[in-house]
Amino acid sequence: MKRAVFTTPQEAETAFYEAFEKSDLDAMMGVWADDDEIVCVHPGGPRLSGIEQIREAWRRMFAAGPTLRFKLREPHAMNGMTVVVHSVYEQISAGGDSPRQPIIATNVYMRTESGWRMIVHHASPAPAAPESDGKRGPKTLH
């Protein structure tokens, strides 16, 4: 399969969420770097590392889950020369349901020989009111 080449980290991020919304496993895996060190953490889940573990988790998620819709809020970007970090709030909804608890995602992209690819997706639930005045959420484990 011919893989897409992303010329910017933003193109890779757009493709990531499009593949997520379409439950398109090939498109999703085309976004990731083919590397043993890549890391994916789904909300509440374990750390998955390497292309095989990460593919298998997406495969099962796409097979089992409902179609999701994403709105991204409050994007932050921190740009290195070959590695770029995006931080976003994901507002997710499924079908006609009301939006779920927001998710905080750290998405990291690396410039490879075949364009920009995702190397980290770390997602975790945000407390209900992310736009608070800096007060801590109801439950902090640190």
Next chain:
Amino acid sequence: MKRAVFTTPQEAETAFYEAFEKSDLDAMMGVWADDDEIVCVHPGGPRLSGIEQIREAWRRMFAAGPTLRFKLREPHAMNGMTVVVHSVYEQISAGGDSPRQPIIATNVYMRTESGWRMIVHHASPAPAAPESDGKRGPKTLH
């Protein structure tokens, strides 16, 4: 105050966890880049961004909390030229208590004019058995 200069990302990471264990706010903030885009997510908490929000959260955490001890497990590193990503499991204990639920942390460092500095700390609770064979944890929100 004279700030430490970290010549490698690993030095910055070591200083981060030492400052965390000592509840040393000045040392902690000396690890972070002085930038509006930096991001810190404590487990279960909101996304904090910019040096002021991040400092205030550490200040309150250090003032309120017990002394913590960290063991880091299963480190992964993804190295760009000016940005480096570390992924670790934090095994945390407080005083004589038994270890708490493990935390998955994504730590990102950037090479600045004054050495390597932290730009992202995203920490979230791992399920109880992180060394599973890739099975998803008991609760995934995606």
